[in-house]
Amino acid sequence: MIESRRRTEGGNCPRVAAIAIFALTVGQLAVATFVPGLPQFEGKAFGARLFFYPLLMAIVPTACWLVRRRGTPTDPFPWGACAFVMAPFLVDVTGNTLDLYDSVVWWDDANHFVNWLLLSWGLGLLMARLDVRPRWILVLAITGLGAILAIAWELGEWYTFIRHGTELDSAYQDTLGDETLGTLGAFVAALIVARGYQPSPRPDTTTFQPDS
DSSP: OOHHHHHHHSSSHHHHHHHHHHHHHHHHHHHHHHSOOOGGGTTSOHHHHHHHHHHHHHHHHHHHHHHHHHSOOOSOOOHHHHHHHHHHHHHHHHHHHTTHHHHOTTHHHHHHHHHHHHHHHHHHHHHHTTOOSSHHHHHHHHHHHHHHHHHHHHHHHIIIIITTSSOGGGHHHHHHHHHHHHHHHHHHHHHHHHHTOOOOOOOOOSSOOOOO
16 A cells, blocks of 8 residues: 555554544533533534444444454554544534534534545545545545435434424525535545545566466
C-alpha cells in the first residue's frame, strides 16, 4: 500500500484525535442527558443519542480491529480514517451544546455537507485500502455509500423527531435538501480520496517464465 498513507495513519496523533473525539462527544451527551434545565437539549432525544452515538462511533474501529485480528496486519491501524468517521458526531453534539442549530440559520445545512464530507472521507480511506480499480469506481463507491447513509440518516431523523413533531409540513423539502447536501459532501470527499490514491502495483504476468 502507498507509503504516504502509512505516514498519515500511523503514529500516535490520529489515535489521540480519535480517542479525544469519542470522549468529547460522550461527555457532552452525558451533560445533555443528565444535567437538567438546559434548554438547547430539550426535545432532541439526547437520551437515545447517548446510547446510539457511541455505538455508531465504535462500529468502524471495532470492525477494523476484528479484520486485523483475523489476518496478518501489515499496515498501521487506520486511526486517521476512524477519526474522520467519528468527527461528525462531535460536530453535531457540539452544535447543540452551543445552540447553533437554533441561533445560526445556515448551521444545519452546513452540517449536512461538512459532516458527510468527513464521514465519507474516513470511509473512503478505508475503501482505498482494498485496492479499488479503476479510480473512478472508487469515486462512485464512496459517493454512493455516502448517499445511502444520507438517506438512512434522514429516515432515522424522521422516525425520531419529525413524524409526531411540529416540522412535518416542511419535512419533505428539508429532507431533499439535506440528502442533496450529504451526497455532495460525499462526492467532494470521494474526489479528495481519489486524488491521493495510488493503487498497489500489480505483478507483471505478461512475461512467460519457463519451468526450470
